Amino acid sequence: MAAHLITGAGSGIGAVVARRLLDRGDDVILLVRDAGRARQLVERFPGASTLVGDLAVPGRLSWALSKQALPDRLDSLIHVAGVVDLGSVADLPPSLWEQQLAVNLVGPAELTRLLLPVLRVSQSRVVFVNSGAGLHAHAGWSAYAASKHGLKALADALRAEEAEHGVKVTSIYPGRTATPMQERVHQQEGREYDPARFIAPESVAETILLALDLPDDAHLTELTVRPNG
Known part of the structure; x- marks a missing residue:
């Protein structure tokens, strides 16, 4: 039975991944921002456990995790959580830059750093769910794209640094x-929002499971997923 820690399981792609892993009998740990959210998600995902830590305040993650029992084995760390606020460089205030950089980049970096001892022992897979904005930035997307470009850099550096420890790193776009x-x-x-025009979260979840389930002698480094049409 494999053990996985997931961020962003409250909705969308993260929720689908959590459900799929639980349904096949794996151990699932959900990172949640506070105790109230923990209660909600434990009710929604019976059998899952939680760790409380707010990615929006990366500097407090070490303190928060030090007060809780961390897993002694992790087969994967799956970074799905993210926030987005659009706006031009001329209009975006520092607070919206800081929030997106914290949740989308600095928080994942700090969570990974804190879990590296167990990730190394377990020779885990680390999956970063990035975005097409992590490869190309468009007008109005400066802060979000910057955070996702940074997430690509984080994954690339981590992959090179941790290969000697057997940690395998995948970026999905x-x-x-x-x-x-x-x-x-x-x-x-x-x-107007028409969900039928876009990729179903289940399809992205399939790519994450593919990355998790490869044999130990191989791993995906990068995978881009696009809607048809």
């Missing part, structure tokens, strides 16, 4: 996916 985040993006863009 989905195109627009039918999730609550995508609905929020459309609200910010002032456009």
Whole structure:
């Protein structure tokens, strides 16, 4: 039975991945921002356990995790959590830059750092669910794209640094996916949201499971997923 720690399991891609892993009998640990959220997700995902730590405040993660029992084995760490606020460079205030960089980049870096001892012992797989914005930045997407470009750099550096310890690192770059985040993006863009036009979160979850389930002698480094049409 494999053990996985997932961020962003409250909705969208992360929720599908958590459900799929639980349904096949794996141990699932969900990182949640507070105790109230922990209670909600334990009710929603029977059999899962939780760790409380807020990615929006990376500097507090070490303290938060020090107060809880960490797993002694992890087969994977799956980074799915993310936030997005659109706006031009001329208009975005520092607070929105800081929030997106914290949740999308600095938080994942710090969580990975804190878990590296167990990731090394377990020779785990670390999966970063990035975005097409991590490869190409468009007008109005400066802060989000910067955070996701940084996440690519984090994954690339981690892959090179931890190969000697057997830690395997995958970046997945989905195109627009039918999730609550995508609905929020459309609200910010002032456009009508039609989820049928985009990738189903189940399809992205399949790519994550593919990365997790490869034999130990191979791993995916990068995978781009795009909607048809």
